[in-house]
Amino acid sequence: MGNALIIRTSFIILLAYTGYFLTPFKDAAGRTVQLAGAAAGLALGLIIVLFELRAKQISLKRLIGGAAGSILGILGAFLMAGVLGTALTKDNPALPFMQVGLLLWMTYIGLVLGASKGEMLNLSALGGLFRGDKGGRQAFKILDTSVIIDGRIADVAETGFMDGTLVVPQFVLRELQLVADSSDSLKRNRGRRGLDVLQRLQKMAHLTIELLEEDFPHLREVDMKLIELAKLHEGRIVTNDFNLNKMAQLHGVRVLNINELANALKPVVLPGESMRVFILKEGKEYNQGVAYLDDGTMVVVDNGKKVISKTVDVTVTSVLQTPAGKMIFARYEERQHGGPDRAPRDAASGGAGGGG
Secondary structure (H helix, E strand, C coil): CHHHHHHHHHHHHHHHHHHHHCCCCECCCCCECHHHHHHHHHHHHHHHHHHHHHHHCCCHHHHHHHHHHHHHHHHHHHHHHHHHHHHCCCCCCHHHHHHHHHHHHHHHHHHHHHHHCHHHCCHHHHHHHHHHHHHHHHCCEEECHHHHHHCHHHHHHHCCCCCEEEEEEHHHHHHHHHHHCCCCHHHHHHHHHHHHHHHHHHCCCCEEEEEECCCCCCCCCHHHHHHHHHHHHCCEEEECCHHHHHHHHHCCCCEEEHHHHHHHCCCCCCCCCEEEEEEEEECCCCCEEEEECCCCCEEEEECCHHHCCCEEEEEEEEEEEECCEEEEEEECCHHHHCCCCHHHHHHHHHHHHHHC
């Protein structure tokens, strides 16, 4: 990042320096205006650097399409300029203007149309020449609406465990905007939170956020559009939607599920280990209590009904992994806490001592 900044700054200064000494501008007396040349060189350098920063965010397919469209536009402009030169006299003052305007117009049209249609190119048909682009596409992670609103994707990215290119399709952005503009206050707050999460992601230097214009008008459901987009670009869908996860797997699309990541990062406990928990409420079965760990994991405590609203030590008996998450089963032993089980033992030992 630092080296790129130095190179860009040096390039801008070099253009300004060149414009200062090679200025094409002259005043009314015919003298060169060096400061005007330096300003023109500085402005040109800034425009080139801004174009370079913008071009880095464009896919290779769009760049190839834009370049091909520009070349075709220039060729078409030269042919039409030749026709104009034949039809009009060379001393016609409007001829140069018409030829230059035609060249700029055709080049612009070719660039815009070529870039918009560039995603339709099939680079795999060109053999291994663009294999690097295919590998980059496989690294694309396509975000769905639910994972953006959830917000944990930004926390994961801030830790550095997620990098590369995150793709936000326009149809997902539209759905997020509809949620943010909802008349329901709860939905509106969720939508605005999603927009804030996208802004956080855009500010992370190690991430590239790319907006894709592609849509699938023949598909009505956003989930199916995401699946088709992932298949088209050989990317992966980042979601926490259980149904989308299953649908994507049926279509052979790889999924990064934030909920599965959260479950995988929960603390590992083994049967026989002890833990300290706060018994929050009564369980469904007889004499059970229910507690929760800091990460939300439910702990079902046998014999815990009598210590509701207390913090106690329990012994883990088993761990159950379910589609909804992890459940821990434990047992509360009264003897560990000086409960009723201790009294008979103490009385028996005292009686034995007295008899001796």
